[in-house]
Amino acid sequence: MSESSTIEIDFFSKKASDRRDIQGMISKINPELLKTAIASASANSFVANTSFSSSLQLQTPCNQNCGVVNMPVTVAPMTIFYNGTVSVFDVTSNQAESILKLAESVNSVSKNVVESTRVISNDLPMSRKRSLRMFLEKRKERHEAMSPYACSQGSTS
């Protein structure tokens, strides 16, 4: 794959099952360019204004050299997280706008995207070890089964 940053790869035309193709294409992109592009995404205010708002910060040495990528002025990197894969490619602002319009036209964010709960503190009930849970259930059954009969010894049986 050439190192020119103006080559356009249309990931949206691919089906989800072609994930391997997509990953294959990403792996053929110059890794240095990929890292720099991702790192520089944080410096790109255009991307920051879109719904893909969180910036991706990798601990790479390229972080310092955010701006040192030779790209035509009207093209900027766009990072897309789709179905668990990460894709970066350079688009013009028009292309970006079309992609975003397309994405926004789909109703809500699909449930498959990671959407962690915001409040945690009381949402996590303490769970019991399976073996104990089974025993306590069985004991309850035994207890209920024996209750029609008079039991004169002990409080537990």
Add this chain to the structure above:
Amino acid sequence: MDDRSFNNQRIHGMSDVVFECVLAYIHDSRDRQSISLVCRRLCELEAQTRKHVTIALCYTTTPKQLLRRFPFIESLKLKGKPRAAMYNLIPEDWGGFATPWVEELSKSFSCLKALHFRRMIVKDEDLELLARDRGHVLQVLKLDKCSGFSTDGLLHICSSCRNLKVLFLEESQVIEKDGGWIHELAMNNTQLEALNFYMTDLSQVSFNDLELIAKRCKSLVSVKIGDCEILDLVGFFRAAVSLEEFSGGCFNKQSEEYASLAYPPRLCRLGLNYMSTNEMPIVYPFASRLKKLDLLYALLDTEDHCVLLQRCPNLEVLEARNVIGDRGLEVLARSCKKMKRLRIERGADEQELEDEEGVVSQRGLTAIAQGCLDLEYIAVYVSDITNAALESMGMNLKNLCDFRMVLLDKEEVITDLPLDNGIRSLLSGCNKLRRFALYLRPGGLTDVGLTYIGQHSQNIRWMLLGYLGESDSGLLGFSRGCPSLQKLEVRGCCFSEKALAMAVLQLRSLRYLWVQGYRGSKTGFDLLTMARPFWNIEIIPPRKVNCGDGREMEHPAHILAYYSLAGPRTDFPPSVIPLASITQ
């Protein structure tokens, strides 16, 4: 360069032969790891003489990689699902499939005699393959908390593995079709030393077969079974003359015959299920011999525990529910000075089913700290706690290697929170600690306390943090310490994805992280702060789980991240999503 023709090479002036002899005496895997890093020849020699390997997560490597590195192993332990699976938090189809391993093991590992799968999915076909190709040499098979197989698979094993010494199925979910497998075992095997199907639901096991096994296997030392009426085991107990350990069975009848039951003369590790106050006296004749007692599934109240434990001065291992109460722990501390391992589990929540006195608090813990000075392992569910109790443990329990404490959520007010100072004292006093779990509630430990944990856990390799700290800065303070921490589990904490990712980067020994309940972003991007080569990141998204009786519960998302030499998994179920790592 270092090929076989250099047979009599010298390393540092000493011949290979010397090293081969010496290596046979070195068993600790960490020592062997160090040796293998010295030079290529020592790496080869060490690999050739390595007898046992434990793979802590089966997705960290591949069967082929194992074969290349350690081709002559005799024993392998493989673990699959995260520990949280024991608490029903992990989807059943999560993964941990034994199949690719069994295929390679059967084909290529000619020296393999012992196999231990823990929390993995094992199929009947896997067992059939193992029985066919390794049946004649297999001595130990442990399917530990596994699922996916039936008694048909066991039938293959029991028919073909005539040299089996250990068959261990504890807590596995086995589909039961019949009791044929144990009949085969009884007919074919005279070598059996340990048989364990405890806490499985295998009920079609004939006591006649058990008796036959006891008669034919003279070395039978440990038997742990499911629910089988104790009175039916008279013949079994009479025949099992070498038996030292027995667990299981149940008391279904109101009978005086229980009292006249004779137990094997060397029996010293015991767990009698559904044993109540009436049946307890049968243990008295040999209680003073008992080294291990399992009362987790007994029907005793607090007073019963006190009476029984007083008669067990040689007890070293005790497992009980919190019905033992503070009073029971005080008796334990007075009577059982040789205690090494103590586990107190959480009993029923409903009041009518457990003794009123059945709560454990700082009172019981302090008694244990002062009375059982040899304690190495303690796991306890407490209803109340103080800093002083933890300080007492730190001062007295110098041999403690494993500490686990859960604060139950029933009581609204706890005597003495936060536990910052107590935890610091515990950790600095118990400097042999290797494993540590602390599960509290909001307000239980401040950010300062969490930082203390980081500062005072030099040797701790595994930790579970539940509802600890107040904010991200607590986690970041924590992660500046913990120099030996390899495996971290976090539940119900208030940390953000960003903080979790940064903590991972700071914890220099960390190779495995599991989190459930955290402050997530809408997209999960912040997690990628920890993206790096060989680091797999997986998410189990939030899901609704059927928890029986028609109710549905919402399970929050999990993060699982670990180092792997095998790249991302290739067998993801729909319930697990990978975050592809950015590789170089």
